[in-house]
Amino acid sequence: MPAHTRRPGWGPDPTPGEAPGRHDPSPAPAATPVRARAGQRGPTLRRPEDLARAGLIAADRVPALEAVAARYAVAITPAMAELIDPVAENDPIARQFVPDVAELNIRPEELADPIGDDVHAVAPGLIHRYPDRVLLKLAQVCAVYCRFCFRRENVGPDAASLPPAALAAALDYIAAHAEIWEVIVSGGDPLVASPRRLAELMKALGGIGHVRVARFHTRVPVVTPERVTDDLVAALKADGVTTWVAIHANHPRELTAAARTALARLADAGIPLVSQTVLLAGVNDDAETLGALMRGFVECRVKPYYLHHGDLAPGTGHFRTTIDKGQALMRALRGHYSGLCQPSYVLDIPGGHGKVPVGPCYRHDDRIDDWQGGRHAYRDAPTET
Incomplete structure (x- = not known):
């Protein structure tokens, strides 16, 4: 995601000394909940313009993402929106839920019913x-x-x-x-x-x-x-x-x-x-x-x-x-x-x-790997008949 100003109340701040994103495996720090008026938690976000208003994407991405949303449904609950750091280019929560124009790149090997239901x-x-x-x-x-x-x-x-x-x-x-x-x-x-x-x-x-x-x-x-x-x-x-x-x-x-x-x-x-x-x-x-x-x-x-x-x-x-x-x-x-x-x-x-x-x-064959990558000889004992 391009960096842009975080909307207050959306997403946790990065842990001091750590960069947010895929290589931060620790649980998220307590986040300020997404709030609507009257202190209530906000609604599920369902359109690219909702994501832009929430500060999760830059406004100039909305037109391109409308084409994605027209084909594949979008919904991000408040619980997940709170976890997204829109400043982090590779935020792992955003990557799972925020639409991406890459979704319109359909490869020849891909299937509408990939597991054969x-x-x-x-x-x-x-x-x-x-x-x-x-x-x-x-x-x-x-x-x-x-x-x-x-x-x-x-x-x-x-x-x-x-x-x-x-x-x-x-x-x-x-x-x-x-x-x-x-x-x-x-x-x-x-x-x-x-x-x-x-x-x-x-x-x-x-x-x-x-x-x-x-x-x-x-x-x-x-x-x-x-x-x-x-x-x-x-x-x-x-x-x-x-x-x-x-x-x-x-x-x-x-x-x-x-x-x-x-x-x-x-x-x-x-x-x-x-x-x-x-x-x-x-x-x-x-x-x-x-x-x-x-x-x-x-x-x-x-x-x-x-x-x-x-x-x-x-x-x-x-x-x-x-x-x-x-x-x-x-x-x-x-x-x-x-x-x-x-x-x-x-x-x-x-x-x-x-x-x-x-x-x-x-x-x-007659060798077994251990968990550290070492390889050791091992042969099955002969069975009695």
Whole structure:
């Protein structure tokens, strides 16, 4: 971003002696909240002109970004806007949420459906890719719109939630397939739904005997933590089914005090938490930042689960790294950070062929690498027949 005057009340000041941006992995200092008149927190920012008025972009960028916003939805909640330092050219929070003209650069290899959801759609909003689980797209709306989203062609404020008839058809399919053990509830972001609707869904899933686990994938506790109320937490629990929540965050500064409180509310209710992170150039593609994020998750009782290699979504080439770089980062985490802090580095194979681990290999015939890069002889003991 070009440097321009920061609007008072937007974004934290840099820590003394440190430059803000991607290589500052420490949690953000307490920020002055974004305020509207009468001392109230400001609204979600949805248009480039809103971003300019908020001081997050220079006014002369508005016309170019209108073309981006016309194609891909924009939404930045107050919780995320507070974290953005508009003076920092490579602010990692801004990079995730503020639109960029680079998004209009569509590369030949990029795909509108990069992970092949459509190939495995068995009903509107229902994906059956793996034998024992399905993915249910409860809503195509999000609290924020990530600039790297792999479903960016389908989500937005004008997208509909799954209609009642379609949800009923999805539940009928799940009930008719006894091999389905887990229902992954995604979207969009399912936690933008009301507690009433979530409770109805959980009651329905709890009534299907072979469904034992419901997993919600969400950014809500991080980007709009005030939504994680006692009512919402209660809605996520139902007799007969165990609830897990997967938390999406990509930089340690996202784990604010408010986010930590929201995560604690979920954990204190007995809901196990796991993480998902996307490896993003200019956001978390260095070991210090990635390690700090994983430690932050563990401190919040969130078990690091997935580090996703960037998908081939349209207009996201400026976010993608190489698999070689991702493997090098995983090697850098191993040994230097607790075993609790080790996610699984995965790639969704384009075309709907599924998710596979692409982490580094430590075995080379009869030699094994250690965490410091040394190589040691090791042969399997012969087995008895």
